[in-house]
Amino acid sequence: MWEPQRPPAAPAPLVVVSHGTGGSGSAMGWLARPLAEAGLRVVALDHHGNNFVDGYEPEGFAFVWERARDVSFVLDVLAGERPLGPVGAAGFSLGGYTVAALAGARVAPRVMAAVLAGQASLPALPEFPDLLGALGEKVPADELRAALGGAGADVSDSRIRAVFQVAPALGSLLAPQSLRAVRVPVEIRWGGADTITPFDDDTRPYLAHIPTAVGRSAGSDVRHEDFFEAEPVGEPVRARVAGEAAAFFLRHLS
Template sequence: MVVVSHGTGGSGSDMEWMVRPLTEAGFRVAALDHHGNNFVDGYEPEGFLHVWERPLDVSVALDVLAREQPLGPVGVAGFSLGGYTAAALAGARVDPEILWGVLTGAVPVPEIPEFPGALEALRKKYPEDESSRRVVEGAGGDRSDPRVRAVFQVAPGVGGFVTPESLATVRVPVEIRWGGADTVCPYEADTRPYLEHIPTASGHSAGPDVRHDDFFAPEPADPAVRVRVGQEAAAFFLQHLV
């Protein structure tokens, strides 16, 4: 069983390039639409900024699927924010203090193209008081799922928000791919923390000229990269789940 987690504002349908090679390899695959963060059902500010809730979507989906038939060993593949989601299910935790800084404006964050003004919309729903502080303090909780046995990250995000201490606790195999020309989730800020601090992590660049949108744009500059990375994900899960 492999669960596929899409990037910010995307959809499970965007991940066909990952789903196809996994199904062809014989895996049962579930590509999620994350609540409040997918273009099918619509956007909510929490879906973009309460990133720690995303892994819970996967665990709930696994609960439902397990009632239909045995899951067997589970893997999670994720792109961009989905890359963080996959790592969180293996033990990665975000730093509540950094998140609080984001909500209060002390820590600047790039504008979210899919949801301009997401931070302002969130502040209207959760004023800066003790209740919102408690929400963020709960963000650092453990979101790992013991059913997850392997993780494949593609251009992972939120690397600067996760704690090195939590990454050091990850014990399942983790494989990572990133674009050398990615300015949305750049290597130094987002990928390197996962690669350096997860003791089981390995990976390599998908190419020096590969951009973030080469993994989701309708007409990517390098259409072959998605096919190649999807095939590498299938090979990785065949090695660690079968």
């Protein structure tokens, strides 16, 4: 949790931050701290089975649509503690997909089924290189089929009023019609030298299909790694993108 440095009289706008594959909420401080300094309340969560704090589980990497439910769970808990102000969501990499799912983006079930069956290419996962093998050992075939039956479910949360994506993933695995149905403001930043979530495969579908989406490159030489490698690598671009995210949320949540 990051509380705003200058708490307003009314409930402060809240931004939920979603980390990338195998990351953690605490590692998203580069984005969360500037948001709090701008007067926003921020919470960053550890997605179950997909964070390096608690450890990895194959379902946490394979069942990506469950991530949005993590965020909704967090919002339910926070709402039980005190009234929520206007809510936004920001995410990096797989977290970029997660926050789009909260706004209505849906996985294309047939495409996801092909990926998990090994019939379509799986994005490189250095944190879990044997994902398909581990998933097959742990999850029986009938349970896997049942889980995939919910892959295209609507996991949106009506409390989310604005979305900021940084180098978002999975654009090519989403149903275009679901992206066309997104109505909240969406702003996107990506790296021109990103080889992990390349623009054409992962970012372009969001920009091309979400009617409210706008965005720009964070730099032609910016890599995916520049958003998570230890300082000072990437520090300037992270600070700039975080400042742009703060301005975006202040504009749409205030």
